[in-house]
Amino acid sequence: MTDKPPVLDFATDFDHTDPQWVNDPYPIWDELRERCPVAHTDRFGGAWFPATHAGVSAIAKDTENFTSRDVIVHEGRPTEVDLPAPIGLAPPITSDPPFHQIARKLILPAFSPGVVNALEPQIRALCNSLLDDIIAEGVVNASMSYARLIPPSVIREMLGFPEEDMDIFIKCVHVITESIDRPEEERIELFAPVEEYFRSKIEDHMENPRDDLTSFLLNAEINGEKLAVEHVFGTMVLILVAGIDTTWGAIGASLWHLAQHPDDLARLVNEPDLMPVAIEEFLRFYAPVTMARLVKADMDYLGCPMKEYDWILLGFPAANRDPVVFKDADKFIIDRAENRHVAFGLGIHRCIGSNLARLELRVAIEEFIKRYPKFELENKDDVTWAQGQIRGPRNLPLRILS
Amino acid sequence: MKVVIDADLCQGQGRCFSIAPSIFNFDELGNGVVIGDGTLTPETIELARLAQANCPEHAIFIEESS
Numbered sequence: 502m503t504d505k506p507p508v509l510d511f512a513t514d515f516d517h518t519d520p521q522w523v524n525d526p527y528p529i530w531d532e533l534r535e536r537c538p539v540a541h542t543d544r545f546g547g548a549w550f551p552a553t554h555a556g557v558s559a560i561a562k563d564t565e566n567f568t569s570r571d572v573i574v575h576e577g578r579p580t581e582v583d584l585p586a587p588i589g590l591a592p593p594i595t596s597d598p599p600f601h602q603i604a605r606k607l608i609l610p611a612f613s614p615g616v617v618n619a620l621e622p623q624i625r626a627l628c629n630s631l632l633d634d635i636i637a638e639g640v641v642n643a644s645m646s647y648a649r650l651i652p653p654s655v656i657r658e659m660l661g662f663p664e665e666d667m668d669i670f671i672k673c674v675h676v677i678t679e680s681i682d683r684p685e686e687e688r689i690e691l692f693a694p695v696e697e698y699f700r701s702k703i704e705d706h707m708e709n710p711r712d713d714l715t716s717f718l719l720n721a722e723i724n725g726e727k728l729a730v731e732h733v734f735g736t737m738v739l740i741l742v743a744g745i746d747t748t749w750g751a752i753g754a755s756l757w758h759l760a761q762h763p764d765d766l767a768r769l770v771n772e773p774d775l776m777p778v779a780i781e782e783f784l785r786f787y788a789p790v791t792m793a794r795l796v797k798a799d800m801d802y803l804g805c806p807m808k809e810y811d812w813i814l815l816g817f818p819a820a821n822r823d824p825v826v827f828k829d830a831d832k833f834i835i836d837r838a839e840n841r842h843v844a845f846g847l848g849i850h851r852c853i854g855s856n857l858a859r860l861e862l863r864v865a866i867e868e869f870i871k872r873y874p875k876f877e878l879e880n881k882d883d884v885t886w887a888q889g890q891i892r893g894p895r896n897l898p899l900r901i902l903s
Numbered sequence: 904m905k906v907v908i909d910a911d912l913c914q915g916q917g918r919c920f921s922i923a924p925s926i927f928n929f930d931e932l933g934n935g936v937v938i939g940d941g942t943l944t945p946e947t948i949e950l951a952r953l954a955q956a957n958c959p960e961h962a963i964f965i966e967e968s969s
Contacts, residue, residue, distance in 0.1 A: 606932065839956040840957055841957055842959065855916065
């Protein structure tokens with residue numbers, strides 16, 4: 502990462518990788534909503550950031566004026582390689598209509614509540630085995646030793662990749678998630694071994710089909726034709742990028758909250774039926790995912806002079822804190838009954854893995870607080886947050902209390 | 904009174920069938936569907952309203968019967 506000048510005014514020069522935004526973005530968004538509801542920056546080759554629910558909602562639903570062909574804001578303008586229309590690098594998240602609907606319908610059944618809910622016992626067993634491995638003498642890094650390890654294991658199993666590949670699989674996940682905003686040449690170089698590993702697994706599945714997501718993708722057809730291997734690989738990359746850091750962030754942020762709010766922790770321990778409602782408030786308050794769009798052509802939009810290929814940083818977490826839509830938006834209310842949060846996005850790109858994410862988040866918290874009904878932050882200053890479009894604690898030292 | 908889901912607006916956020924599984928179910932794509940003809944009773948109206956108030960896509964409508 503190159504050294505960038507610090508941000509002096511987030512309304513005219515915002516940067517979501519600036520330490521202030523990374524550590525605590527909420528006061529920045531509150532101020533923008535009051536002062537300048539659509540912020541701009543010349544960084545990243547030009548980008549806009551709507552801080553209100555109305556602005557986020559309008560752009561998320563507007564596929565006429567905005568394209569999804571690249572959803573990670575990076576330095577400079579996207580190149581043609583970033584934009585292989587209509588499929589995009591990772592369909593369907595990087596696809597636009599009409600191809601988007603075709604690619605999405607194809608994989609929706611694999612993530613429907615019926616299919617996903619069947620994974621609950623397996624996820625519960627996984628959480629317990631991770632908790633068994635933690636030596637809870639005093640301090641536990643609940644992010645690195647627990648939250649981080651849950652999503653990759655679930656997804657590896659869904660894809661039907663062998664358990665003994667767990668280390669190489671996690672390495673691949675890190676390459677993918679950490680290289681996604683790197684310059685193109687660097688990314689291609691970093692991706693090479695990952696692509697090789699995935700191709701070997703894809704080939705293995707072609708020779709020995711079985712009942713898993715990889716075989717499902719290989720068997721899927723569009724207009725009577727099997728998907729191109731690039732499409733299968735792209736969708737696998739999407740599932741890894743979208744399904745791992747995100748849920749890791751949500752689990753970690755929820756535990757971070759509970760560590761600092763003993764009343765909320767006690768309520769969840771004593772009222773397990775409250776969990777589904779509480780999960781939605783965790784998702785609203787600590788929504789981990791910010792998406793992006795590209796402006797299709799020069800236009801005035803929301804009163805802003807947008808240029809072709811300007812980025813839109815699409816802040817669902819900021820929309821979730823908008824007091825116009827949420828009463829006491831800045832308060833975490835564990836039994837909030839009405840909660841139209843948009844943690845999983847809005848419109849046609851609603852997170853395909855939302856049912857899985859909810860399940861993992863709920864089971865991970867349930868099992869953690871069952872094992873450790875009392876804990877607190879060891880040291881607030883030791884907590885570090887992920888930089889980029891996926892927010893969550895990376896270092897989360899919790900002191901287990903008796 | 905009847906509850907309906909606008910299938911063009913529904914994106915499968917999954918809130919309705921989690922909150923009110925007696926009123927809503929999901930289809931094979933994970934989109935919300937109303938169970939039966941959606942007629943609400945005095946006992947189910949509040950639950951339907953709660954589901955409506957939690958739909959991020961504003962896809963749930965409660966129609967007064969004529």
